[in-house]
Each structure stands twice: as structure tokens, then as C-alpha cells.
Amino acid sequence: MxxxxxxxxxxxxxxxxxxxxxxxxxxxxxxxxxxxxxxxxxxxxxxxxxxxxxxxxxxxxxxxxxxxxxxxxxxxxxxxxxxxxxxxxxxxxxxxxxxxxxxxxxxxxxxxxxxxxxxxxxxxxxxxxxxxxxxxxxxxxxxxxxxxxxxxxxxxxxxxxxxxxxxxxxxxxxxxxxxxxxxxxxxxxxxxxxxxxxxxxxxxxxxxxxxxxxxxxxxxxARRGARKPPTGAYPVLYDERISSSLIAHLLNAINGNAIVRGGSWLRGAMGVSVLPGRLSLVEEPLRPRTAAARPFDAEGLPTASRDIVRDGVLKRWVLDIATARKLGLESTANAARGTSAPPSPSVTNLSLTQGSVSREELLAQMGTGLLVTSMIGATINPMTGDYSRGASGFWVENGEITYPVNECTIAGNLREMLRSLVPANDARTHLSRVVPSLLVEGLTLAGQ
The missing domain is CATH 3.30.2290.10 (PmbA/TldD superfamily)
Structure with missing residues (x-):
């Protein structure tokens, strides 16, 4: 050029x-x-x-x-x-x-x-x-x-x-x-x-x-001989490689576009507990050597580390100038854009508070349930947070992996799921989204 x-x-x-x-x-x-x-x-x-x-x-x-x-x-x-x-x-x-x-x-x-x-x-x-x-x-x-x-x-x-x-x-x-x-x-x-x-x-x-x-x-x-798990209510441990999908659902619900439309299950949740009290979710656009780092957003506003959730409490929406104006707020410097569309809100690097135990210790704590390592499809009700996804992974009994599973569905409600999260300490810190394995109680599995 x-x-x-x-x-x-x-x-x-x-x-x-x-x-x-x-x-x-x-x-x-x-x-x-x-x-x-x-x-x-x-x-x-x-x-x-x-x-x-x-x-x-x-x-x-x-x-x-x-x-x-x-x-x-x-x-x-x-x-x-x-x-x-x-x-x-x-x-x-x-x-x-x-x-x-x-x-x-x-x-x-x-x-x-x-x-x-x-x-x-x-x-x-x-x-x-x-x-x-x-x-x-x-x-x-x-x-x-x-x-x-x-x-x-x-x-x-x-x-x-x-x-x-x-x-x-x-x-x-x-x-x-x-x-x-x-x-x-x-x-x-x-x-x-x-x-x-x-x-x-x-x-x-x-x-x-x-x-x-x-x-x-x-x-x-490890996936040889996979079969369907039993149907019922069980705890589910989301492996670190897919656990950020849970946080992504939260981020979608606090995106300025969803809030402006009134189409979010977290509408009205500002200042309300959305995660357990010991957990915080921080945006880190200035974290070096990460895929989503940037010195300014797509509208020229300076970026900085900001709490999204602090001690379990939702602190802000994800806003660009347009969504902020419609809500009577200030932009959170989250504008992103391509060449063919105007700016829209989007997050950069994220970090969720890590726990104090390993994934194996969480498996032992879970006892009997499902360890999820892969997910397909998603049915999320944007107004209620009702959640249903296809999953595969491993069946766990007495804290030990017993056999691989596939062709099952996990269902629950995101509001309740996120408030019950128990994190491990295994997040990879070089990723844009630093999210450890997450244990969620009381989900419904549809298998055999």
C-alpha cells in the first residue's frame, strides 16, 4: 500500500x-x-x-x-x-x-x-x-x-x-x-x-x-465409548476451556444495545448481586500481549481497567456513545466497529476472580454430576435468562471421572446459575478472557 x-x-x-x-x-x-x-x-x-x-x-x-x-x-x-x-x-x-x-x-x-x-x-x-x-x-x-x-x-x-x-x-x-x-x-x-x-x-x-x-x-x-448421562438434577462443572461461555451470557445481557431495547434478563439489575459476593469481573483493555487489548475505543475514548462486577454486584453496563446517550449515561469506552457499520458496544479483555482450589478438588466437591468440556447450540431467552444448551464431557461419581458422555442437554436459569458459581484456580492468564473452571449447582440434565 x-x-x-x-x-x-x-x-x-x-x-x-x-x-x-x-x-x-x-x-x-x-x-x-x-x-x-x-x-x-x-x-x-x-x-x-x-x-x-x-x-x-x-x-x-x-x-x-x-x-x-x-x-x-x-x-x-x-x-x-x-x-x-x-x-x-x-x-x-x-x-x-x-x-x-x-x-x-x-x-x-x-x-x-x-x-x-x-x-x-x-x-x-x-x-x-x-x-x-x-x-x-x-x-x-x-x-x-x-x-x-x-x-x-x-x-x-x-x-x-x-x-x-x-x-x-x-x-x-x-x-x-x-x-x-x-x-x-x-x-x-x-x-x-x-x-x-x-x-x-x-x-x-x-x-x-x-x-x-x-x-x-x-x-x-478420553472420549472413546461416550454415552448419554442419566436424566435429572445434578451439579455441572464447566471446564476452563468453555467456562467463559457463561460469562459471555452475562456480558450479552448487560450490553448497551440489549438494555436500550429493554430485551435483557438483567434489565434493572444495576447495583444488584449477579455473582457470588466473593467474585469480581474486571475489564482490562490495557493488559499487554492479549488479543483484545487496545489503547482507545472505536470512538477515540481512552480505555482503562474498570469493574463490571465488584464483590458480586453489577456496577455498569457496556456502553458506547450512542447507547449511553439513550440511557442518560456516559460511554464506558466500549465502542467497537468495522468498516461497514457504526460503532457498537463490545468488551475487551476480562478477568474473573479465581478460586482457591483446583479443578480436581471441585470435582471432589461436586461428588456426582457432569464435567462439561464441549458445548453446541444455545437457546437463551433474552427476557428471562432461561438457558438450554447441548453438551458433552464426562460423568463424575464420588468425585472421580467414570466415563465420557455426549448427546445431553443442560438447562437452567442464568440468573440463578451465575449466583451459584464456584470457581477453580486454573484460568490461563494469557487469554483475553481469564475465566477458571466453574461449578454450577442444580442444573437439569436431559440424557438417557
Missing amino acids: DQPLESLTQALLDAAARAGADAADAIAVDGTSLSIEVRGGALETAERSEGVDVGLRVMLGQRQACVSASDLSPATFAEMAERAVAMAREAPEDPGVAQATPEQFARDFDETALELVDPSAEPEPAALEQAAREAESAALSVKDISRVDTVGAGYGRRRMHIATSAGFAGGYARSESSLYAVAITGEGTGMERDYYGDSRVFRADLDSPEKVGLTAAERTI
């Missing part, structure tokens, strides 16, 4: 002003990605993509419209601005439409302190293929692994720059390296599969191919 991203965003703002917009903001994204998949010892796919996308939002009073493009010519920018202004004239008024003002802008931010970009060179495709082959070989070395379904290695690097007609301009870059494997045991109706993968900002931090392959294989072997 010949033009710096900041030049592209400024050119879009200039085009919007010439087209008659009252205000505008622009985003430019430069991305490169490389992915390799190996199957049966042979290269299955090799893909590389790169390009620049731009987006423009224009405002006419309380009306707005968004357009995007990948053509960076001045003529395209002029056409984008003219179309956006024409669309805004026909759009309904929205009381949330506004930009951050200069006194609200993030200033003197240091994106380098967040370590969002691996300084090493982009890996060669041959190096990614070799890592995938090594992971596949490690998985196949485990007895009774019939085949490895897919092994993939990837790398991505992305730069972003936003600018507003109110005067904010800023950008940052991030990188990601990943490696995963999916292993299979058995044949036909007796087939079982499981996976393991790792993703890091710095490639040097990535788990070794051997660990990825062996872990995927060991998880798969």
Missing part, C-alpha cells in the same frame, strides 16, 4: 465535508493473513490474503449512514461520501448519533506498551506447514488415533486507523499466530473427536506443535 492509513482516513473526512456532511468519522484497516492446513501428511490448503478496507460514517443532524470500500481511488472516496450523505438524508433520526468531543479524546497513549505486535518477521509458509506436519505427526503417534481430521497453522497482522471530524486521530497494529489440531478415534457411529489449539500475539509464546498434537489426541482418546 502506497498511502499511509492516516492519509486515507483524512481523505475520507475531506470527501464527506465536500459532500455536505455535518460530521463524519473514518476507519482504514490494512490486513495480512496466512493460513496452512495439512491432512494425511499432505498440504491441504494454503491461503494468503492482504488488502486495505476503508469505512466512512457521515452524520446529518441526528441521522447517519455508513459505507465501505476496498478501492482507494479519490473518485471512489468522493462517490462514497456522496452516497453516504444521500443515505443519511433518508435515514430516521436517532437520538444516539454523536461523536466524542475533544475534551473526551484519548491522549498520550502508548500502544507499544501493550505489546500488540510481534516484532519478528512474518513466518514463511514452509515454516507454518512444518509446524502443522509436526502437530499431525504427534497426534498420530498416540495409540488408537485413527486419523487427524485437520491441522492448521496461521498468522495474521492488522493495522487500524480511525479519525473523526471532531479532531481525533489514532491507530495501532496487532498480530496473531495460531496452531490447532482435530483428532479422531474410532469409526462410523463409534467415532469421537476432540481438539486443541493455541493462539498468541507473539509467535514465540505459542505452544509447541508436539504439545498441540498430543493434547488433541489425548482429549480424543
Whole structure:
């Protein structure tokens, strides 16, 4: 790309002003990605993509419209601005439409302190293929692994720059390296599969191919002979690899869009206990070397560590400027956006209070119940919090894993489930969402 991203965003703002917009903001994204998949010892796919996308939002009073493009010519920018202004004239008024003002802008931010970009060179495709082959070989070395379904290695690097007609301009870059494997045991109706993968900002931090392959294989072997568990009311332990899904349901319920619509089972819950009193949920957008870290949000507001839940009590909604205005509140600097839509609320890094016991100790505490390691589908009533999901994992009796299970459904109510959480101490701290294994009492299982 010949033009710096900041030049592209400024050119879009200039085009919007010439087209008659009252205000505008622009985003430019430069991305490169490389992915390799190996199957049966042979290269299955090799893909590389790169390009620049731009987006423009224009405002006419309380009306707005968004357009995007990948053509960076001045003529395209002029056409984008003219179309956006024409669309805004026909759009309904929205009381949330506004930009951050200069006194609200993030200033003197240091994106380098967040370590969002691996300084090493982009890996060669041959190096990614070799890592995938090594992971596949490690998985196949485990007895009774019939085949490895897919092994993939990837790398991505992305730069972003936003600018507003109110005067904010800023950008940052991030990188990601990943490696995963999916292993299979058995044949036909007796087939079982499981996976393991790792993703890091710095490639040097990535788990070794051997660990990825062996872990995927060991998880798969443990699932041989899976059957349905009994039906009834039992405690359920959500394994660390899927426990963050419970917190995700809470986050969806406190998202500003849900609160503005009145479509949340946590509406009216501000200042109310939503977790056990010993637990807190903290957003940490400035935690280094994590996938969701960022020095400012998509509207130019400074980010900072903030409590979402403190000692079990809900302290705030997740808001951007628009949802905050509609609720008569201030933005929590949670705006996120792509090139083709206006900002909307979204969380960054999260950390839930860890417990003082291991997962094994929680299994012993549970006695008899279900250890969940995988989930599919979800039926969540947004108004009541009624919860139903398909699950698989392991049946536990007298605190010990006895056999693998599949084809069961877990049901309960999220409000009650979240207030009964008991955390383990096994969260992986390099993840964006640091959530340990979580024990939940009194769920209904539908199995045999």
C-alpha cells in the first residue's frame, strides 16, 4: 500500500465535508493473513490474503449512514461520501448519533506498551506447514488415533486507523499466530473427536506443535465409548476451556444495545448481586500481549481497567456513545466497529476472580454430576435468562471421572446459575478472557 492509513482516513473526512456532511468519522484497516492446513501428511490448503478496507460514517443532524470500500481511488472516496450523505438524508433520526468531543479524546497513549505486535518477521509458509506436519505427526503417534481430521497453522497482522471530524486521530497494529489440531478415534457411529489449539500475539509464546498434537489426541482418546448421562438434577462443572461461555451470557445481557431495547434478563439489575459476593469481573483493555487489548475505543475514548462486577454486584453496563446517550449515561469506552457499520458496544479483555482450589478438588466437591468440556447450540431467552444448551464431557461419581458422555442437554436459569458459581484456580492468564473452571449447582440434565 502506497498511502499511509492516516492519509486515507483524512481523505475520507475531506470527501464527506465536500459532500455536505455535518460530521463524519473514518476507519482504514490494512490486513495480512496466512493460513496452512495439512491432512494425511499432505498440504491441504494454503491461503494468503492482504488488502486495505476503508469505512466512512457521515452524520446529518441526528441521522447517519455508513459505507465501505476496498478501492482507494479519490473518485471512489468522493462517490462514497456522496452516497453516504444521500443515505443519511433518508435515514430516521436517532437520538444516539454523536461523536466524542475533544475534551473526551484519548491522549498520550502508548500502544507499544501493550505489546500488540510481534516484532519478528512474518513466518514463511514452509515454516507454518512444518509446524502443522509436526502437530499431525504427534497426534498420530498416540495409540488408537485413527486419523487427524485437520491441522492448521496461521498468522495474521492488522493495522487500524480511525479519525473523526471532531479532531481525533489514532491507530495501532496487532498480530496473531495460531496452531490447532482435530483428532479422531474410532469409526462410523463409534467415532469421537476432540481438539486443541493455541493462539498468541507473539509467535514465540505459542505452544509447541508436539504439545498441540498430543493434547488433541489425548482429549480424543478420553472420549472413546461416550454415552448419554442419566436424566435429572445434578451439579455441572464447566471446564476452563468453555467456562467463559457463561460469562459471555452475562456480558450479552448487560450490553448497551440489549438494555436500550429493554430485551435483557438483567434489565434493572444495576447495583444488584449477579455473582457470588466473593467474585469480581474486571475489564482490562490495557493488559499487554492479549488479543483484545487496545489503547482507545472505536470512538477515540481512552480505555482503562474498570469493574463490571465488584464483590458480586453489577456496577455498569457496556456502553458506547450512542447507547449511553439513550440511557442518560456516559460511554464506558466500549465502542467497537468495522468498516461497514457504526460503532457498537463490545468488551475487551476480562478477568474473573479465581478460586482457591483446583479443578480436581471441585470435582471432589461436586461428588456426582457432569464435567462439561464441549458445548453446541444455545437457546437463551433474552427476557428471562432461561438457558438450554447441548453438551458433552464426562460423568463424575464420588468425585472421580467414570466415563465420557455426549448427546445431553443442560438447562437452567442464568440468573440463578451465575449466583451459584464456584470457581477453580486454573484460568490461563494469557487469554483475553481469564475465566477458571466453574461449578454450577442444580442444573437439569436431559440424557438417557
